[in-house]
Amino acid sequence: MEPRAVVKEKFFIVTRGKSRKGFCRGCIGRVETETQCGELTGLLYCGGSNALNPKSGGTVRKEDTYSLTRHQAQLLLFVSSVSKRLELLCNPQLFSAICELSQDDLVVVKHKKGHLPGLVKNLMQIGRKEHKDDLHMLGFEVEFVDSDHNLSSKKPPPLPLFSAADVVQVVPSYSVPLGLHWKDGQSGGLNRKAVTRINSMPNIGSRARQTRENLTEQSTVQGQSPSASHVPLEVGSLVEVVSNSGVTVYGVIRWLGVPAGKTNEWAGIELDYDVSGCSDGKYGSQQYFTCKASRALFVPVTKCSPDSRFSCSSSGRGTSKPTDTLLVPLYEDPEEYAPPIPESEALSLLVGKMKGIQGHINSCYLDVTLFSLFSSSVTLDNICQTPADTERPIMCTFREIINRLRRQGFVPAQIVMNFRQQLGCDTFRTEEKDPEEFITVLFQKVLRMGPLIKLRSGQDTCQGAYTFQIFLEKGQMGQMPSVQQLLDTSCLSGDLKFEEVPSCLMVQMPRFGNKYKMFSHIIPSTELDITDLLHNSPRECFICGHLAEFECLQCLPDRKMQPGRIKPFCSTCNTQVHSHPSRQAHSPRALPAPAASDTPVPRHTMQLFAVLCIQTSHYVSFLKYGPDPHSWLFFDCMADRHGDDQHGYNIPEIRACPELGDFLSQPEEDMARSHPSQTPELVRRLLCDSYMFLYQNPATPLSRSNHEEPFN
Numbered sequence: 001m002e003p004r005a006v007v008k009e010k011f012f013i014v015t016r017g018k019s020r021k022g023f024c025r026g027c028i029g030r031v032e033t034e035t036q037c038g039e040l041t042g043l044l045y046c047g048g049s050n051a052l053n054p055k056s057g058g059t060v061r062k063e064d065t066y067s068l069t070r071h072q073a074q075l076l077l078f079v080s081s082v083s084k085r086l087e088l089l090c091n092p093q094l095f096s097a098i099c100e101l102s103q104d105d106l107v108v109v110k111h112k113k114g115h116l117p118g119l120v121k122n123l124m125q126i127g128r129k130e131h132k133d134d135l136h137m138l139g140f141e142v143e144f145v146d147s148d149h150n151l152s153s154k155k156p157p158p159l160p161l162f163s164a165a166d167v168v169q170v171v172p173s174y175s176v177p178l179g180l181h182w183k184d185g186q187s188g189g190l191n192r193k194a195v196t197r198i199n200s201m202p203n204i205g206s207r208a209r210q211t212r213e214n215l216t217e218q219s220t221v222q223g224q225s226p227s228a229s230h231v232p233l234e235v236g237s238l239v240e241v242v243s244n245s246g247v248t249v250y251g252v253i254r255w256l257g258v259p260a261g262k263t264n265e266w267a268g269i270e271l272d273y274d275v276s277g278c279s280d281g282k283y284g285s286q287q288y289f290t291c292k293a294s295r296a297l298f299v300p301v302t303k304c305s306p307d308s309r310f311s312c313s314s315s316g317r318g319t320s321k322p323t324d325t326l327l328v329p330l331y332e333d334p335e336e337y338a339p340p341i342p343e344s345e346a347l348s349l350l351v352g353k354m355k356g357i358q359g360h361i362n363s364c365y366l367d368v369t370l371f372s373l374f375s376s377s378v379t380l381d382n383i384c385q386t387p388a389d390t391e392r393p394i395m396c397t398f399r400e401i402i403n404r405l406r407r408q409g410f411v412p413a414q415i416v417m418n419f420r421q422q423l424g425c426d427t428f429r430t431e432e433k434d435p436e437e438f439i440t441v442l443f444q445k446v447l448r449m450g451p452l453i454k455l456r457s458g459q460d461t462c463q464g465a466y467t468f469q470i471f472l473e474k475g476q477m478g479q480m481p482s483v484q485q486l487l488d489t490s491c492l493s494g495d496l497k498f499e500e501v502p503s504c505l506m507v508q509m510p511r512f513g514n515k516y517k518m519f520s521h522i523i524p525s526t527e528l529d530i531t532d533l534l535h536n537s538p539r540e541c542f543i544c545g546h547l548a549e550f551e552c553l554q555c556l557p558d559r560k561m562q563p564g565r566i567k568p569f570c571s572t573c574n575t576q577v578h579s580h581p582s583r584q585a586h587s588p589r590a591l592p593a594p595a596a597s598d599t600p601v602p603r604h605t606m607q608l609f610a611v612l613c614i615q616t617s618h619y620v621s622f623l624k625y626g627p628d629p630h631s632w633l634f635f636d637c638m639a640d641r642h643g644d645d646q647h648g649y650n651i652p653e654i655r656a657c658p659e660l661g662d663f664l665s666q667p668e669e670d671m672a673r674s675h676p677s678q679t680p681e682l683v684r685r686l687l688c689d690s691y692m693f694l695y696q697n698p699a700t701p702l703s704r705s706n707h708e709e710p711f712n
Contacts, residue, residue, distance in 0.1 A: 011073035012040065012065040015086065023060040026082020028073050030135075038062045045077055045135055071138070072099055075164040078126060078137040083407070084165040087349065090408045097170035101140065108169035108273050109142055109162050110348070115169075115273040118142040124161060139163050169250075169272065238307035238353060238640050238651060239269060241299055249275065250307055251297065252353075252640070252653070254289040254681075259298065267301045272352075290659070290680040306642070337385055338406040341376045343626025347656060349409040350375075350625075350633060355654040357405065359637030360413035365433045367416065367637035367652075368621035369442075372610035372694055374402045376625045379503055379609075379696035383447055394422040394446055413650070435612055435619065435692055436467045436508055452506075454499035456535045462499045467506040467692070477557075480672050482523040483507060483693050488533070488566045492553045497535035501604050505530075505695040521687045523671045526664050528606045528695050532566040536592050540601040541570040543577070547601070550574040552588040606695035613689035622660065622686055630661035634682050657682050 010031040014023045023029065029042040041059050066089065068076070075098065079085045088095050101107070105120045122141040127134070141159040233239060237253045255268030261284065271278065274294040281289040281296045289296070341349060350356065357367040373380055384402055397419045404411045420428045423441060427433070443449045443466050451464025470490045477489060487507060491497065505528070511517030532539055532551070539548040542561070548568035555567040555577070568591065569577060578586055611622045623633045639653035659680045663671065676684045 009070060011068040011070060012042075013068055013073075013076060013085065013089070014060055014064060015066045015089070016064050023058060024082075026085050028068070028077055028085075029060070029065075030073075034062065040065065045073070069099075070135075074136055074138040075099065077135065078139045078163040079165040080163075081165070087408060088165050090410070094167070094170065095164070098164045098167050101167075101170065105170065106145075107140075107142065107167050110166045110168060111160075116144055117273070118144040121159060126161075140167070233267070233301060233304055233306070236640050238642075239267070239304040240307050241269065241297065241303055242305070248308075249297070251295075253304070254281065254291065254296075256301065257288070259283050259288070260286055265301045266298055267304050269297045269299065269304070271295045271297055338403040340374075340378055340381050341406055341409075341625065343376075343628065343631055346376060346625040346631070346633070350654045351656050353639070353651055353653050355409050356635045356652045357401070357411045357416060357637050358413040358652050359650045360417060361430055362432045363413070363416060363420065364619040364637050365435050366420065366428075366438050368612055368619045368635060369435045369438055370401060371405065371635050371637075372612060372621045372623055375405055375623065377609055377696060379698055379700075383449075394419065397422060398446060410652075432617060436469075436506075439506065440466045452504050453502045456497045456499050458495045467508050469508045470510045472510065477519070479519070480521045480523060481519060482668050482672070483525040484528060484668075485565075486510070486522070487528065487530075489556060491533050492551075492556060492566060496533075498530060498533050499535050501530065501534065501697055501700065502606075503697050503700050505606055505697075507693045507695065509690055509692065511691065521676050522690050523668055524608060524611060524664060524686065524690070524693065525668065526608045528608070529603060530606065531601070531604045532568055534604060537604075538601050539568045539591065541573050542567045543573040544570060546570045549591055550588040551591060552578070552583075552586050554586040555583065555588075558583075606697050608693060609696050610694040611686055611690055612692040612694070613686060614691045615685070615689045619691070620685075620689075622657065622682075628661070629665050630658035632657040632660040634660075655682070659683060660686065 012029055012031060014025055014027045014029070016025060023044060028045045029040075030045070031040050032042040034040050038061060039059050040062050044058075072095075076085045076088070079088065088098075101120050101123075103120060103122075106117060107120055108115050108117050119142065120140050121143050124139045124141055125136040126139055127136055139161045140163075142162050143159055233253060233256075235253050235256055238250070239253055240248045240250050242248050249271055251269040251271040253267050254270045256265060258264065259266050268281065268283065268288045270281075270289070270291040274292070275297065278294045279296045279298075280293045281287055281291050283296075283298045288298075357371050359367050374384065384399070397415065401411050401415055401419060404415065417429070424445070428438075428441075443452065451466055453465050453468060454462045455465060455468075456462050468487070470486050472486070472490050472493055477485060481489075486509070507528075509517070509522060510519070531537065539551075540546065541548045542565070547570060549571050551566065551568045552574075555561060556565070558567070561567060561577075567577075569588065574588055577583060578588060609624045613620050613622070618638065620634065620636045623635060625631050625633055634655045634657045635652070637652045638650040640651040642648050642651060660683055663674075663679060663683045666674075676687045679687065
């Protein structure tokens with residue numbers, strides 16, 4: 001078929017598909033020819049030091065590309081990471097704003113010291129153009145704003161150079177607000193390439209600035225915020241606050257009430273980035289909520305308006321689907337494997353609003369379960385690496401959800417609704433469910449895997465299960481037990497043992513939805529020791545460390561011997577311990593005699609990687625996304641909502657939760673002595689609302705071959 005020449009200069013980025021004749025995902029090219037069967041041939045710009053000089057790239061399917069303007073291509077070429085290029089494209093509102101930046105526009109950029117505000121001063125051409133096909137990369141010179149609202153009077157150092165991917169927020173160039181002070185920022189030490197300054201940036205934002213200035217002037221006369229609305233605000237609402245001089249800051253309401261010394265209602269807002277002069281949730285001498293330092297702003301509630309970044313059109317009467325306003329294109333091949341999110345990328349990819357899995361119509365039980373199991377867990381990753389069964393649409397949808405979550409950090413509600421419809425029962429589409437019901441259906445019917453845990457009751461045959469439900473009498477435990485104590489007591493009371501060390505153990509607490517819970521608070525055990533819960537496994541004596549021959553259920557709550565701990569004994573220690581008058585009525589039972597060995601008894605432990613919580617019929621989750629003790633995230637698939645029930649959509653949010661790591665780093669005895677009311681908000685929520693604890697054994701990743709479920 002004869003190709004036709006392309007007259008107008010066209011650029012593109014490869015968004016999906018495996019590497020084919022020179023092009024791969026994230027590569028940027030210029031179209032040379034286009035065939036009638038939908039294939040493009042063109043020049044390839046690799047990015048980085050080779051970005052300027054193109055080479056023959058070969059052929060790529062047009063459906064696997066996304067069209068770019070020359071300006072967009074130049075901006076993306078300066079983004080060296082191809083994954084960051086695709087991530088930026090998945091936020092079309094931000095990328096569009098970046099492409100239209102004007103001189104002196106206010107932006108927030110990623111910096112080694114955190115997210116810092118600054119003014120765009122110049123658009124920089126990087127590299128020397130020596131041939132007609134060469135293409136300059138484009139970056140931004142940004143001058144940070146100091147705490148005195150002015151640029152530093154000292155001789156400034158060379159301005160740092162930032163790529164489009166470094167810009168996390170764009171605010172049109174209004175003056176810095178009175179009463180709000182930006183934290184100092186220092187220039188980054190970027191290695192300079194050959195650069196050329198473009199003397200005048202396009203003044204694209206002037207009309208928007210004039211419009212906003214008019215709005216600000218009108219609102220000053222009326223005494224209200226320019227974007228004031230009659231939409232009711234509540235804790236969790238996304239809002240913006242506009243200063244008298246026109247700069248907008250964004251955040252989420254964490255507290256509403258009348259602070260000491262005031263007579264009207266105020267809002268405590270956690271801002272999107274640091275602002276000097278702000279607090280950590282303290283106003284005056286009172287701590288109203290807890291967040292990072294320099295993030296808490298307190299203002300009269302009348303100064304707050306709904307966040308316009310998530311606003312619908314004013315007409316807003318047409319029927320809208322959950323994803324109508326989410327312009328997230330499908331840039332990846334749904335069947336192409338995406339690895340778990342590494343610890344180093346989790347915060348930049350996941351933290352923020354419109355992150356995680358978007359909730360819709362009672363989907364929270366499913367959203368938090370999928371997010372917790374598959375976003376960053378390496379243990380469960382083998383499930384995702386096996387090729388998807390293309391003859392089963394539900395597996396393709398499942399794979400698409402996991403890949404979107406891992407690549408883009410966001411999954412629209414419509415894709416999840418497709419998955420819910422394919423589960424085969426109408427109740428999964430509309431009704432409230434509990435995670436354990438979904439987990440059983442997910443592993444048994446969707447993934448076609450056998451039970452994750454194998455339990456033996458006494459000398460009976462082995463029974464399989466996907467989750468472990470704690471059963472016990474309330475009098476058997478103290479007021480604030482740990483997960484380790486609950487598991488040990490439940491297993492011994494029911495004469496249960498694990499047949500083998502599970503790869504993944506999901507422990508369900510003794511509560512039923514939001515209606516009943518046996519304990520008001522439960523201490524998370526970050527490490528779960530199941531050595532004494534394994535069938536026919538050698539165990540060591542609780543007293544002397546020698547090979548154990550007996551265990552005693554009645555000794556479990558003994559306050560003189562670490563109450564709540566399983567007590568295996570060797571023959572000598574068993575006789576001595578039960579010679580005490582208070583234990584003479586005990587009935588220790590003999591353990592199966594393992595082969596004698598001089599080597600120490602190995603300990604079998606599992607690591608906590610997620611916790612599902614419930615409060616007022618709504619599930620949320622905490623996720624540990626890496627080995628660092630502070631690497632914790634909090635996920636709420638319905639943190640806020642825009643619009644009404646018929647025409648709106650839910651706004652999911654993920655928040656970093658390092659304070660949970662601080663709390664969990666304490667010994668369990670110290671955690672048990674802490675009163676939940678004195679702990680940070682999210683820590684208290686985990687202690688009071690925990691529903692299911694998820695543990696993994698990194699040494700034995702979950703394998704489909706070891707958990708095959710026969711199907712006809």
